[in-house]
Amino acid sequence: MAETPALHLPRPAEVVGIEQESPTVFTLRLRPSAPDGCPLPRFRPGQFNMLAVPGVGEVPISIVSDPRDPELLDHTIRRVGRVTTALARLQPGDRIGLRGPYGHGWPLRESEQRDLVVVTGGVGCAPVTGAIEYVIRRRERYGHLNIVQGVKHADDFFWRDRYARWAEAPDTEVLIAADVGGPLWPWHVGRVTELFDRLRFDPRRVSVLLCGPEGMMAAVIGEMQARGVPDTDIWLSMERNMQCGVGLCGHCQIGPHFVCRDGPVFRYDVIAPLFRKRGF
Ligand SMILES: Cc1cc2nc3c(=O)[nH]c(=O)nc-3n(C[C@H](O)[C@H](O)[C@H](O)COP(=O)(O)OP(=O)(O)OC[C@H]3O[C@@H](n4cnc5c(N)ncnc54)[C@H](O)[C@@H]3O)c2cc1C
Ligand code: FES
Structure with missing residues (x-):
């Protein structure tokens, strides 16, 4: 900052x-x-x-x-x-x-020469958009780019043109899911994790970027761990109520961490002991 x-x-x-x-x-x-x-x-x-x-x-x-x-x-x-x-x-x-x-942004420098798995839910796609555009502008510096977006209802999906443009980028996979589809919904109906067999990445050389509801992020983290991705290669953007935004008031505190000052993007191993625990 x-x-x-x-x-x-x-x-x-x-x-x-x-x-x-x-x-x-x-x-x-x-x-x-x-x-x-x-x-x-x-x-x-x-x-x-x-x-x-x-x-x-x-x-x-x-x-x-x-x-x-x-x-x-x-x-x-x-x-x-x-x-x-x-x-x-x-x-x-x-x-x-x-x-x-x-706050701290996404680990874009640290992720160079690695595959990327970006999984977002609902308006959680917004905080990651800049990172995806950054990677697409420097495509040769990164491995395979997997972009997965989940929404509750087909009507909640926005930025169709943007996702279509990303899908045209070299070595890039775009996967979309809605819990509830519609008659003209061309993508998956169900949860984002049901699409994970279609992801292309090397678990020893991947950065996973997550933003969305904590339940969804927890499910994705479990799937990534099961595929051999270490916690140190998983990054998530956390949301908490904020007042000062600069580490002074404590409103956004999770244990010893202030989401505004130390996040909102955290490496999972740093936040894991407190993630989804009541009282923090
Ligand atoms: C670092 C950070 C980045 C964020 N970036 C974005 C962003 O790019 N786009 C965006 O839309 N939001 C983003 N948010 C969330 C946004 O700050 C909140 O939605 C906002 O503070 C709600 O304020 P409000 O006064 O409208 O709602 P309030 O009046 O405070 O809340 C009204 C009701 O909505 C519920 N509510 C509040 N926030 C949320 C939420 N996030 N999801 C569901 N229900 C909620 C409350 O529990 C309450 O019941 C971000 C939050 C953080 C911490
Ligand atoms: S919002 Fe005040 S400490 Fe984070």
């Missing part, structure tokens, strides 16, 4: 685009103003911003856009409660507060 004090103060960001991805998911394109006298901070895939709606509240949301362009920041958001509903009502030209980027 960059340590510029100005990053901890919300700065104005103008809404310059809104894309409705599904009935409950939308993408906000924001143009942040630069902190006083500083260039716009650079970010890495997997990092997040705190988005503040004045008078309503502030929420952590991952950055999905291209890190090469810090002047336009895309955030893909599921409307679930108070703040995300207020974000969903914004119009082009409105201004909100933005601070960040915060």
Whole structure:
């Protein structure tokens, strides 16, 4: 995380685009103003911003856009409660507060020359999008790329064009599953783990990147362990309620770890003793 004090103060960001991805998911394109006298901070895939709606509240949301362009920041958001509903009502030209980027991103350097298995659920695809785009732009540096996305219902699936483009990339497999399909659903009906016999990877040389509901991540971790993948090669993005976003308030604490400061991306062996344990 960059340590510029100005990053901890919300700065104005103008809404310059809104894309409705599904009935409950939308993408906000924001143009942040630069902190006083500083260039716009650079970010890495997997990092997040705190988005503040004045008078309503502030929420952590991952950055999905291209890190090469810090002047336009895309955030893909599921409307679930108070703040995300207020974000969903914004119009082009409105201004909100933005601070960040915060947290640790995905292990992209560490994963070079390795196969990749990226498994996401629901809007969990958003925090990993930047990592997939990064790998696709540097395809020769990585092994086989497996992208698996699961949704509850066929109607929840969005970014069809984006997944189709990824499927065209060399040495790349895209697998999609919905718990509940529909008449025109061309992909698998069932759980993402039912697709795992179709994955191509060497368990001694793979990085597994996970983001989604913890039950789904636990099931995937079990499948990967059964296939011989060590815990040190599994990475997951954790979600917890946040207030400060910078390791001061303790709201996002899991045992000794603060999700905002030490995560949100954790190596599984670091978080394993506390993962899905009640009381943490
Ligand atoms: C590091 C990090 C990155 C995140 N990135 C994204 C992102 O890219 N896109 C995105 O849509 N969300 C993301 N989230 C989740 C997002 O921060 C929450 O959905 C948001 O804080 C909810 O705020 P709210 O005020 O709208 O809901 P609240 O009013 O706080 O909650 C309303 C109801 O929704 C439930 N709820 C809250 N959060 C969730 C949730 N995540 N899933 C299901 N139910 C929930 C609550 O339990 C409550 O019942 C991220 C969270 C973290 C920690
Ligand atoms: S949100 Fe305050 S410590 Fe993480």
